[in-house]
Amino acid sequence: MGRKKKKQMKPWCWYCNRDFDDEKILIQHQKAKHFKCHICHKKLYTGPGLAIHCMQVHKETIDGVPNAIPGRVDIELEIYGMEGIPEKDMQERRRTLEQKSQESQKKKQNNQEDSDEEDDDDEAGPSFQHPAAAQPQAAYTAPMGQPGMPPVAGAPGMPPGGYQGMPPMMPGVPPMMHGMPPAMPGMPPGMMPMGGMMPPMMPGMPGMPPGMPPHMAPRPGMPPMAQPPAAGAMPSRPAAPAAQPAVTKPLFPSAAQMGSDTPSSSAAVSSPPADPQSASSQPPYFNTPQAQQSASGTAASSSHSTAASTDPPKATFPAYTQPSASSSSSSSSSSSNPSSSTVAKPPATVTSKPATLTTSSATSKLIHPDEDISLEERKAQLPRYQRLIPRAGQAHPAAPPVAAVGGMMPPQQGMPPQQPGMRHPMHGQYGAPPQGMPSYMPGGMPPYGQGPPMVPPYQGGPPMGMRPPVMSPAGRY
Amino acid sequence: MSLFGTSAGFGTGGTGVFGSTTTDSHNPMKDVEVTSPPDDSISCLAFSPPTMPGNFLIGGSWANDVRCWEVQDNGQTVPKAQQMHTGPVLDVCWSDDGSKVFTASCDKTAKMWDLNSNQAMQIAQHDGPIKSIHWIKAPNYSCIMTGSWDKTLKFWDTRSPNPMMSLQMPERCYCADVVYPMAVVATAERGLIVYQLENQPSEFRRIDSPLKHQHRCVAIFKDKQNKPTGFALGSIEGRVAIHYINPPNPAKDNFTFKCHRSNGTNTATPQDIYAVNAISFHPVHGTLATVGSDGRFSFWDKDARTKLKTSEQLDQPITACCFNNNGNIFAYASSYDWSKVRVRLYSLLCAERDKNTLSEINKTTS
Numbered sequence: 001m002g003r004k005k006k007k008q009m010k011p012w013c014w015y016c017n018r019d020f021d022d023e024k025i026l027i028q029h030q031k032a033k034h035f036k037c038h039i040c041h042k043k044l045y046t047g048p049g050l051a052i053h054c055m056q057v058h059k060e061t062i063d064g065v066p067n068a069i070p071g072r073v074d075i076e077l078e079i080y081g082m083e084g085i086p087e088k089d090m091q092e093r094r095r096t097l098e099q100k101s102q103e104s105q106k107k108k109q110n111n112q113e114d115s116d117e118e119d120d121d122d123e124a125g126p127s128f129q130h131p132a133a134a135q136p137q138a139a140y141t142a143p144m145g146q147p148g149m150p151p152v153a154g155a156p157g158m159p160p161g162g163y164q165g166m167p168p169m170m171p172g173v174p175p176m177m178h179g180m181p182p183a184m185p186g187m188p189p190g191m192m193p194m195g196g197m198m199p200p201m202m203p204g205m206p207g208m209p210p211g212m213p214p215h216m217a218p219r220p221g222m223p224p225m226a227q228p229p230a231a232g233a234m235p236s237r238p239a240a241p242a243a244q245p246a247v248t249k250p251l252f253p254s255a256a257q258m259g260s261d262t263p264s265s266s267a268a269v270s271s272p273p274a275d276p277q278s279a280s281s282q283p284p285y286f287n288t289p290q291a292q293q294s295a296s297g298t299a300a301s302s303s304h305s306t307a308a309s310t311d312p313p314k315a316t317f318p319a320y321t322q323p324s325a326s327s328s329s330s331s332s333s334s335s336s337n338p339s340s341s342t343v344a345k346p347p348a349t350v351t352s353k354p355a356t357l358t359t360s361s362a363t364s365k366l367i368h369p370d371e372d373i374s375l376e377e378r379k380a381q382l383p384r385y386q387r388l389i390p391r392a393g394q395a396h397p398a399a400p401p402v403a404a405v406g407g408m409m410p411p412q413q414g415m416p417p418q419q420p421g422m423r424h425p426m427h428g429q430y431g432a433p434p435q436g437m438p439s440y441m442p443g444g445m446p447p448y449g450q451g452p453p454m455v456p457p458y459q460g461g462p463p464m465g466m467r468p469p470v471m472s473p474a475g476r477y
Numbered sequence: 478m479s480l481f482g483t484s485a486g487f488g489t490g491g492t493g494v495f496g497s498t499t500t501d502s503h504n505p506m507k508d509v510e511v512t513s514p515p516d517d518s519i520s521c522l523a524f525s526p527p528t529m530p531g532n533f534l535i536g537g538s539w540a541n542d543v544r545c546w547e548v549q550d551n552g553q554t555v556p557k558a559q560q561m562h563t564g565p566v567l568d569v570c571w572s573d574d575g576s577k578v579f580t581a582s583c584d585k586t587a588k589m590w591d592l593n594s595n596q597a598m599q600i601a602q603h604d605g606p607i608k609s610i611h612w613i614k615a616p617n618y619s620c621i622m623t624g625s626w627d628k629t630l631k632f633w634d635t636r637s638p639n640p641m642m643s644l645q646m647p648e649r650c651y652c653a654d655v656v657y658p659m660a661v662v663a664t665a666e667r668g669l670i671v672y673q674l675e676n677q678p679s680e681f682r683r684i685d686s687p688l689k690h691q692h693r694c695v696a697i698f699k700d701k702q703n704k705p706t707g708f709a710l711g712s713i714e715g716r717v718a719i720h721y722i723n724p725p726n727p728a729k730d731n732f733t734f735k736c737h738r739s740n741g742t743n744t745a746t747p748q749d750i751y752a753v754n755a756i757s758f759h760p761v762h763g764t765l766a767t768v769g770s771d772g773r774f775s776f777w778d779k780d781a782r783t784k785l786k787t788s789e790q791l792d793q794p795i796t797a798c799c800f801n802n803n804g805n806i807f808a809y810a811s812s813y814d815w816s817k818v819r820v821r822l823y824s825l826l827c828a829e830r831d832k833n834t835l836s837e838i839n840k841t842t843s
Contacts, residue, residue: 357690364738364748367770368713372691374651374665375713375752376520376567377626380583380606385539385565 012093014085015068027081033067047075502772503811505789509552511808516540519810521568524548524801529575532801533557534808537566543580543590548806560590560597567606573614579621581607587623589635600635603627609653611660615674622678624650624662632678642678646670656697659705659722663692669710671722682722687733690714696756698763698779709765709779711753717767719779732782737769754796761804768795774809 011026012019015034020026031043035050039058044050047065054060064073078084359366369378379385504510515538525533532548543566544559564584571578578590579600587601587610601607605627613620613632620641621633626649631640648664655661659681660672667686672678686692690712698719700706707721715737724730739749751771758765759776764785768774772791777784791811798809 360747362747364750366690366714366750368691368752372665374649374691374693375754376606376608377649379518379539380565385583 011082014079014089015065015072017069017072017093023081030079030081034065036066038066046078046080048078051075502790502792505791509554511546511548511554513544513546513556515542515544517565518812519797520566522797522799522808522810523569523571523578524799524806524808525575526571526573527802528573532806533575534799534801535569535571535578536797536810537569537580537582538812539565541565541582541584543569543578545578545592548801548808558592558595560588560595562586562588564606567608568610570610570612572612573619579610579612581610581623583607585625587621587633589621601631601633601640602638603629603631605649608650609662611653611655613655613657613660613674613678615657615676617676622653622655622660624653626650628664630662630672644672644678644680647683651692652695654695654697654708656699656705659697661695661697661708663695663710665691667692684720686710687718687720687731688712688714688716690716693752694755696758696765698758698765709756709758711756711767713752715750715753715769715771717753717756717765717777734777734782736767736775736777736784737771737773739771751794754794755798757798757800757807759800759804760802766798766800766807766809768798768809770794770796772811774798774807 010019010021011023013026013029013034015030018029020029031045035044035046036042037044037050037053037058039054039060042053044053050065051062054062062075065075077086356370357366357368357372359368359370368375371378511534515536517538517540519536519538521537523535525531525535534546534548534554535543536546537543541562541564542559543562545557546554547557548554560580562580562582562584564582566580566582568581569578576592578592579587580590580597581587581601583606585603585606586599587603587607588597589600590597601610601621601623603623603625605625607623607625609622609624611622613622618641619634621635622630623633624630624646628646628649630644630646630650630653632642634641646662646664647668647670648666651663651665653660653662655674658674660674660678662670662672663686664670667688667690669684669686669692671681671684673681688710691714692710693713694711695708697705697708705722707719707724710718710720712718716733716735718731718733720731721727737751737753739751749771751769753767753769755768756765763780764776764778766774766776772794773788774795775784775787793811795809796812798807800807
C-alpha cells in the first residue's frame with residue numbers, strides 16, 4: 001500500500017475509530033452514521049456539508065458530528081473516508097495498532113475468533129487471525145473490566161452481521177457481549193466499538209480495533225455498520241446462541257444435527273431470536289416468482305403487504321410486522337362482538353371477550369366464525385349431529401339396513417358391506433339432504449353428554465350464514 | 478391381501494350441478510373423483526401403509542361412517558367397505574401392517590376395524606369427542622394414541638378397556654401427529670406440546686406457539702436421515718409455521734408463511750383469510766401439501782421456502798388431504814365445512830401425481 005492516506009492496515013473511521021475492510025464501506029459508514037441529518041435523514045458527504053445543510057434547510061446548527069467519540073466531534077474538519085485525517089491522529093492510531101497486535105500475540109489467540117464469518121484477514125498485523133470463537137474469553141476480561149461496555153461495544157459490531165441474516169457475522173458477537181474484555185485480541189466486532197466508544201478504556205483499546213476489521217467488515221457492499229438497529233439487536237444476540245442449548249434429551253438426535261452446514265453452533269444472525277414470538281415471525285417466505293430478494297425470500301405469495309417493502313435489512317419479520325393483513329386480525333381472542341354477524345366484515349369491535357376472535361380488519365377478513373372454537377366443535381354443536389349420540393347402541397336409525405355395518409357390535413353381516421345403496425346410508429335421518437338444512441328438530445337432543453346446553457333453536461345451520469347470534473356460545477362440543 | 482368382497486356399488490360420485498359454466502369449479506383440476514363418497518363432509522383421509530400391496534383409502538365423514546376404497550393404478554376407485562359410528566368420525570388411521578383401521582368419533586369412542594373380517598370393535602373411550610387417533614409402533618410396545626376434547630391424551634392397548642396411560646393436556650386436543658419417536662399435539666388456546674415416545678410416552682416439551690391464531694392442523698416432517706425433526710402447524714388464519722425441535726438457529730430455521738388467502742394484491746378489497754384445514758407431507762420428497770377452506774390445495778417446499786403449485790379454486794372448502802405411501806397419489810376431500818353457504822355434494826377426489834410430475838414441480842418454482 002503506497003497511498004499515504006491509507007492507514008497502515010485498513011481504512012478506519014476517524015470519528016469513531018472503527019475499522020473497515022474497504023474504503024468504500026468506510027465512506028458509506030460515515031455517511032450513514034456521522035454525516036446523516038437527524039432531521040430529514042439526508043446523507044451528506046462531509047461534516048461541514050452536514051452543518052451547512054442543517055443550517056440552510058432546517059435552520060438549525062449542529063455542534064458536533066453525530067456518533068463520534070469524544071475528541072473527534074469536530075464538525076469543521078473535512079474528512080472523507082480516509083482523506084483529511086490529521087497526521088497526528090494517523091500516527092497515534094498506528095501506534096496503538098502495533099501495541100495491540102503485540103498484546104494479542106502474546107496472549108492466547110486460540111479461541112478468540114469470531115466463529116466463521118471471519119473475514120479473510122489480510123491484516124499485516126497479527127492478532128485476530130483466526131476468527132474469534134466468540135467465546136467469552138475470560139482471560140481478557142481483566143484488562144477491561146467494564147461491565148457496562150459490552151453492550152455498547154457489541155452494537156456497532158453487530159449490525160453488519162445482523163443483517164441479511166448472515167450467519168457468519170454474528171456468531172462471535174453474542175458471546176462477546178458478555179463483558180468480554182475488549183482487550184481480547186481477536187475479540188469479535190464487539191471489541192471494536194468499544195475501542196471507539198470508550199476512550200477511557202483505552203489502554204489496550206486502540207489496539208483492538210485493528211483486529212476488528214476482519215470481523216467487522218461484512219461483505220462489501222452491505223450497508224454495514226450503518227444500521228443502528230443492530231445495536232438493539234445485540235443484546236438479544238447473546239440470548240440466541242444461549243438458547244441453542246439443544247441440551248434436550250438425545251431424543252431427537254437428528255434434529256440436533258439439523259443445521260450441519262452452519263459453521264459454528266451459534267450462528268446467531270439477526271434479530272431477536274430468543275423470543276418465541278419473533279422466532280416465528282421470520283419472513284413469510286414461500287415467495288412466488290417475484291420477490292426473489294436475497295437470501296431471505298420474503299414476500300409470500302399473495303401477501304400484498306409484505307410484498308412491498310421488506311428491504312432486506314429489516315426483512316426479519318415481514319410477516320408479523322405488517323400491521324395489515326394477518327396481524328390485524330390477529331389480535332386473536334380479543335374482540336368481542338357478541339357473535340353477531342361474523343364474516344361480513346363487521347368493524348372489528350373491541351371489548352375483548354375471551355373466546356372470540358377478531359375476525360376482520362380494514363385490510364383482511366378472517367373467514368371463520370367469531371368464537372374461538374374449532375370448526376369441528378362448532379359443527380358438532382349443530383343439532384343434526386347430536387341426535388345420534390343418545391342412540392348409541394341401537395343401530396341408529398340412520399344406519400339403514402343398507403350399510404352393512406353398524407355401531408359397535410359387529411353383528412351384522414360382516415360381509416361385503418357394499419351395496420349399491422351404500423351411498424345414502426344416512427338419509428332418512430336428516431330429512432333434507434344437505435341443502436337447506438332446515439328441519440333439524442332440535443328437540444332438545446341431549447348433547448354429547450356433557451353438559452353444554454347446546455340446543456337452542458339453532459335452525460338453519462351454518463349455511464344460513466350464521467345469522468342467528470344464537471350460535472350458542474355455550475360450551476364446546 | 479384382498480380385503481372384503483368386492484362390490485359393484487358404483488353410484489355416481491356426486492357430480493356437481495354447477496352454476497359455473499365453463500370451468501367446472503367442482504373439479505377444476507380434473508382429478509379423478511372417487512365413487513360413492515360419503516353423504517356429509519369428510520373429516521379425515523388416510524392411505525394404507527406400504528406394508529400392504531395396493532392403495533386403499535379410508536375416509537371418515539360427518540355422516541358417522543368410515544369408508545374404504547381401493548384406488549387402482551389407473552386412478553379408478555372401488556368402494557370396498559364401510560363401518561359406522563354413532564357420531565361423526567373425526568379421525569382415522571391405519572395400523573403399521575395395514576390390517577386394521579382405527580377410527581375416532583364424536584361419540585367419544587374409538588374403534589378398531591379389522592379389514593379382513595370387516596368387524597369393528599370399540600377400543601377406547603373418552604369423556605368427550607375424540608379428535609385425533611394415531612397408531613404408535615415402538616420397538617417395545619404398540620398402542621393407539623387418542624386425543625380428545627376432554628383435554629386428555631390416552632394410550633390404549635387395543636386389548637384392554639383401560640388406557641395404558643393417560644396424559645392431561647392444558648386444553649382440548651385439536652390435532653396431532655405421530656412419527657415415532659415423536660408426537661406433537663396442538664390444542665385449543667394455541668397450546669403446543671411435543672411428546673417423546675421411547676420406552677413410554679411422556680411429555681417432552683411445551684412450545685410457545687409460533688402462530689397467533691387457533692391451531693388447526695399439524696404434521697411432522699423428517700430430516701434426511703428419516704428421523705422426525707420438526708413439524709408444520711397450520712392455523713385458521715391462513716398461515717403455516719415450520720418449526721424444528723432442535724434447530725441450530727431457531728430464529729433463522731423456524732419460519733411461517735401465509736397461504737390460503739384470497740387475492741390480496743388488490744389492496745382496495747380486504748383480503749380473505751381462510752383456515753388451513755390439513756397438512757400432509759410427501760413421503761419421498763419431503764414437500765408439503767396444504768389444503769384450506771378457500772377451496773384450494775397447494776404444494777410447498779419448506780427447505781427452499783418456495784411455493785411449488787397451487788390448484789384452481791374448488792367450489793367448496795377442502796377439508797382433508799393425504800398422500801399415499803409412495804407419494805404417487807394425492808387425495809383431497811372437498812366438502813362443506815362452515816364457510817361456504819352452498820351445501821352440496823360431498824365428494825372425494827384423487828389426484829394422480831406421479832413421481833415425475835412431482836419432481837418436476839419441485840424444480841419449478843411456480
